[in-house]
Amino acid sequence: MRKTLTIAVKTLLEAWRDRQLIIVYLAFPALMVLVYYVGFGQSTSMASFITVVVENRDRGALGAEFVQALHAAMFDGQPVFTIQENIPPQQGEISLEEGKAAALLTIPPDFSAALERKQPTPAEISLLGDPLTDTYVFTFSFLNEVSRTFIDAKINWQQPLPVSLEFLPNTGKLTDFQFGVPGMMVFGLTFGLIVTALVLVREETSGTLQRIRLSKASGAQMMGGVAIANLALGVVQAPLAFVTALACGFRSPGSLPLALGITLIFNLGMAGVGFLVACFSRSEGAANGIGTVVMVVYVFLSGAVFPMPTTPLFYLGGHMVQLYDILPSMHAGEALRRVLIYGDGIPSIAYELTLLVIQSLLLLALGAWLYQRKMLKSQY
């Protein structure tokens, strides 16, 4: 144990004295959260990402009133739309095509006439945009709501629409930023496997690995030491990311210590993957290449960045077992999401947590074993 701890201390000392390395390693998950905040978290209003270009062709006065209603539309006390009026058509078209505007809303010339029942046919508001984008879908939904409310007021319609919307607990009030925090953390933590691999490969390319081979330290002691160092750094890394998220307004109904525990377990697993990558890398460039490939698999196929379609294979104790359940990032992401977003506790995430622990320990053991066999074994 003493040698293991000694190696851990050496690894930490070297990391501490390599300022670029340690800053990158510790700060990366926090940076991911920050970038995500810059992109999605600066406003809780839907208006921050639903921009609608409005063209009012109404011959009457109600068209302008309707535009005012759009301006005044609220959701959770915040404006729904950013309305752009009277902009050059070419600019509106460019905004649509570049995705800067969710839709182009055209109020027809007969809008007032239809609402005042001066014609038998209904007026048609067209919403030009890409129906496959999320922003257009939101725009369409809110527009229906706003137009319904507007017409009901104009014609004094009192009967409420017999439709109500209910959300699962804790899901109705979150912004994209809050929802994305767990995924960003998983993304950031997965990057650690590349750093671990680079550090180990550097031992080889600098020749210092030979010194370790010649010493009385066993492979298990060396790997254990590096893993402990990773864990120690993880104790700083994850809280830093959480603090950044909290500073950006993230609020979790769940247990932050539990979330921290999940990140530390995942961190160990990624250290193991780093060992595996180092086994197959003869240079820093190769370590980065292999590590990036592995990272892409872990991040994208786990649903951390993009929600993944479900791929059920079978059911185990009521839990859907999917193809990508072999990825610890899947369980880490799901467990973090359940804790941080839905406020679940250990009983609710027992399945994910169990799989995460097993997989992380397996990866760590496999990585350590293979590294010892391939890299630390004496040539004699």
Next chain:
Amino acid sequence: MTNTVLQAESLSKSYHGLQAVKNLTMAVLEGEVFGFLGPNGAGKTTTINMLCGLLRPDSGRVLLHGTPLSGGDERLKALVGVCPQNIVLWERLTCLEQLVFIGQMYGLSAGLARQNGLRLLAELDLEEKRDKLARTLSGGMQRRLNVAMALVHDPQIVVLDEPEAGLDPQSRVKVREYIQSLARRKTVILTTHNMDEADRLADRVAIIDHGELLVLDTPELLKQRVGEGDVLEIHLNNGLTGVETAQKALHSLASEVSLDLTSQVLRVRSLNAVGRLADILEALSAAGFKPGQVNLHANTLEDVFIQLTGRRLRE
């Protein structure tokens, strides 16, 4: 061999308050092998870098063929070849490829760079390895290739920093012979900690310490005038019981005289004892001694070096 090719005038350089080179003035003559010695941290590398135009001095100037150098002078780049102490090679290029490449970086045509590269590989016994990747070579071969890289553009001035470091005796002889072959054709500035190497190769030796030039002269003259001197062991056929008579006889010729009563060997220490041997023997004979066999332990450059720089370990 009397033209000055590189001249340093009152060069000084400091780093973070530490004076690395202090008011150094010296000249390197055309065609000579110039040995540059000094303990670790003495200022050798800093001086060399200033002479080669790689480092701007805080004060003083460097003259190339009498013309002062300005910053990044490209004339100097074409004229100087530097072989660093560390082996600096492109691991994934073959021996010939990197010679041709670096030659072309110096402005040589591909054909000329190749021609020079092949010639150097032959001269340094690396011909068979021309198409082998540098990383597959042994340490000795890599070091020879390291030397070749400094010469491919046929520079007038060659700076060799520890060219024999880490070499086995055979390789060391090879490199030494090669350096000797360079002499007269080129001006060689040789930095080394191997005193034997400097003694054998250098026409003149400069010893620097704490950034200051201590001495500059030929190895022979340095050994004659600096250090504790040569030691003569003179077997005497007299049966001596005391050394006082001998000391008296040699008081003006030797700095130290001692006697081994058992073996009847007189040990005489004197600067340039070889040059004074006849006088020493005559003085002993005049004093009634019967000198027999004489063994000489000459003053070495290492002795000179230690005398000047002391025995304290450096950084």
Next chain:
Amino acid sequence: MNLTKILLVARKNLLEIMREPVLLGFTLLMPAFFMVINYIGYGASPKTATYPIWIMQNTPQADTLIARLRAERYADGRPAYDLIFTRDHAAAEAALVEKRAAALLVFDEDTSGQVFVTMRGDALNMAFTRASVQIEAALVPLLEDAQGKPRLLVVSMQPLGLARPLSDFDAYTPGMMVFALLMLIPQTAMLVARELRLGTLRRLQLTLLKPAELLAGVSLAQMFFAVIQVLLMLVTALLFGFHNRGSLPLALGIGLVLSFSSIGMGLVVACFVRNDTDALNTGSVASMLQVFMSGAFFPMTVPAVFTLLGHQISPFDFLPATHGMLALQQVLTGGAGLEKVAFRLAAATLLSVLYFLLGVWIFTRRQRVYSK
């Protein structure tokens, strides 16, 4: 600048990379591999999904509404919903939590005897959002008709003239390409930093080679690989069924501009590192951050600061990847031609050149032979 020297440096770099099989393999194949991952993850999920909707029907009056949902179809004939009937509320709730159900519809009768519909789901699940919008659009007119409400206004969807992706795979392909090309940042930085670590940079400084020539040579070697990378990525995407809408040569050109921008940024990173490890670490961070800032994964909703020639410019538009992403997306999935993406392409090119020049300038200053 001496073109011969630039070409020689490029050749040297190419030789070195080609003699490192693992690095060569990853350099050439990693971007194409990203396409494969994209396909594995999202190739089978059409953008217009058949949403699993669980239904608790507590009144026969809902028959008409349910029939309406059952009849709803996409243009390609696929049903919009997969209706699953249940009486077990707990099971339905679990299905919502585990995302086996996009939404739960509960049809009840209110006190006046009319149908009342409750739509329940996970607000964080995009499938619920999309399904609920579609369901509302289908059912609300019927419900309003049943109430006797006059139909005075219709809100209709009008798809953009530009064709759009059919699947998540199509939608994510441009972003994955940008991600892959941003990986050139750490690799370029590493190539320069390796020269520094090995000491060979010092050797080169002693020659007549100018720093700008060295960096141009490294960049040229990287561009050679970039051409292969972009081609392989496009070919792989097409092989896996990417529905390309636009000009492949134009997409290739945008890809090359993006590559050049990454190379330029790699040079900037190289100016501030001392060895390969630092270069790869710092370069990777620069890549990963830009992947998000450029909108490669999701469009970043950062407000525009000003408008230039009709185009909204936001703070992240100082990154060439932001413009490249937009252009690539418009061409590949939107079928846009050169005239529509000219602004973004020009912006990406200009910024790429600026970053390259910045890298050369900083490098020259920091690696000046006649150092202070």
